[in-house]
Amino acid sequence: MLFRPYRALYIGNKRIPFTPGLIPRNQERLAKNISDTIMGSLLTPQELQNLARRLLQTDRVEGAILWLLQSALEQIKFDKDQKSAKILASILRDLLGESLPRLLKTLARREDFLETQINQIFDQVLLEFQLNDEQAKRLADWLLQVVLPPDTIRSAIVDFLTDRTIQTIDESFREKTSGTYWVVANLFGLRNTLTRLRTFCLDEKDATNIRIRELTQDLNVNNRIKRFLLDLSLQNLPIATVRQLRKTTRESVRHYLQTSGGELLQGLSDSMDWDNIAAVLITRLGTSPVVSASLETVSKELALVLERYLERDLEKIVAQVIPILSIDQVIVDRVKSTSPADLEAAIEGIVKNELQAIVSLGGILGFVVGLLQTALLLFSGS
CATH class of the missing domain: 1.20.5 (Single alpha-helices involved in coiled-coils or other helix-helix interfaces)
Structure with a gap:
């Protein structure tokens, strides 16, 4: 009579007493009572917390995290759609093209921004930098061939020898010379000579360039510039000048980064193929022995972080999980659905x-x- 019959039996429209059995007839109420008993006496919040602590022991959590990291690393290796690479490319593009320029502009407003680093570079690189013989020779050749070719010197002479400049030179030469030079300056003067020189440079361009080139070779200008470059060093300058130059360099770099550093980084970011770079990085990370060796350390540290978090907030977490899991309703539904x-x-x-x-x-x-x-x-x- 506790269980059978399983279904109600009828004579006409009248249900036969004691059908179905006691338990099938009160199965819904039995389910509710079972749920209340289990949740009230067996699966209490304290018991669930103890269960969570046993399940989430540090060694178990560490093993689970390590398995997840290894699985993720394996998944990255066989990711044909390059989803991870696309995500990393977006992160790198945003970091270098958007976030870093804004951060750079903000930091560049500080007076001490990169002060130590720039001073170190100045002292260890610029201050001790000195050209060797080959470098000085190549730089001297470049200056004479590209920066100061004969045609450029000729144009500079023409631009310099204006009527006002010629007059000033002539008058100054007459006033400040004495002796034989005074006689020459006042009898002949320089006006006519300088005017003829300017006219020759304007009318005979090719001939002037040839004369300037020959004069450069005769005066051995190349070797003079080379010796000057070999002797050029910041260490030969006075200490006060070096300190001022270092300060000026630091301020110039900071000002440039503040005004144009963001645009420089954005342009650099736009010119880079981030998708290809990200794919190379992902491939390298997937095969890197350093990454594989560090997975255990990372999993251990994450497990310790999770342990500290659970020690502090486990009670709150369990209190939030119980309504989400709806264990009582699961018990009721399971008992009700059982035949x-x-x-x-x-x-x-x-x-x-x-x-x-x-x-x-x-x-x-x-x-x-x-x-x-x-x-x-x-x-x-x-």
Whole structure:
């Protein structure tokens, strides 16, 4: 009668009493009672916290994190769609093209921005820099061939020898010379000579260039410039000049970064193929022994961080997880969805001996009561 019949039996429209059995008839209420009992006595928040602590022990969490990292690394190696590379390319593009320029402009406003680094570069590189013989020779050749070719010198002479300049030179030469030079300056002067020189440079360009080239070779200008470059060193300057030059260099770099550093980085970012760079980086990371060796360390550190977090907030987390999991409703739904036959088999499997004892005890009690009633009937009939 506890379990059977499983369904209600009817005679006409009347349900036969005690059908279905006691448990199938009250299965919904039984499910609610089971849920309340389990959640109230067995799966209490404290028990769930203890369960979470056992499950989330540091060694277990470390192993799980290590497995996840290794799985992610393997997934990256066989990622045919290059999803990870595309994500990394977007991050690098935003970092160098957007975030870093804004940060650079903000930091460049500080007076001490890169002060130590620039001073170190100035002292260790610029201050000790000096050209060797080959470098000085090449630089001198470049200056004479590119920066100061004969045609450029000729044009500079023409631009310099204006009428006002010629007059000033002539008057100054007349006033400030003495002796033989005074006689020459006042009898002949320089005006006519300088005017003829300018006219020659304008009218005879090719000839002037040839004369300038020959004069450069005759005066050995190349070797003079070379010796000057070999002797050129910041260490030969006075200390006060070097300090001022270092300060000026630092301020110039800071000002340039503040005004144009962002545009420089953005232009550099636009010119780079971030997709290809990201793919190369991903491939390198996937095969890097350093990355593989560091996975255990990373997983251990993350497990320790998670442990400290759980020690502080585990109670709050469990309190938030219980409503999300809806364990009580899961128990109710599971019991309600179980067929009466399966429910009978489950209960009998748990308390089979106890139910059999109840049945046996009921039979004995019934037999005793029957004997007593029979004896009473016999005595009362006699």
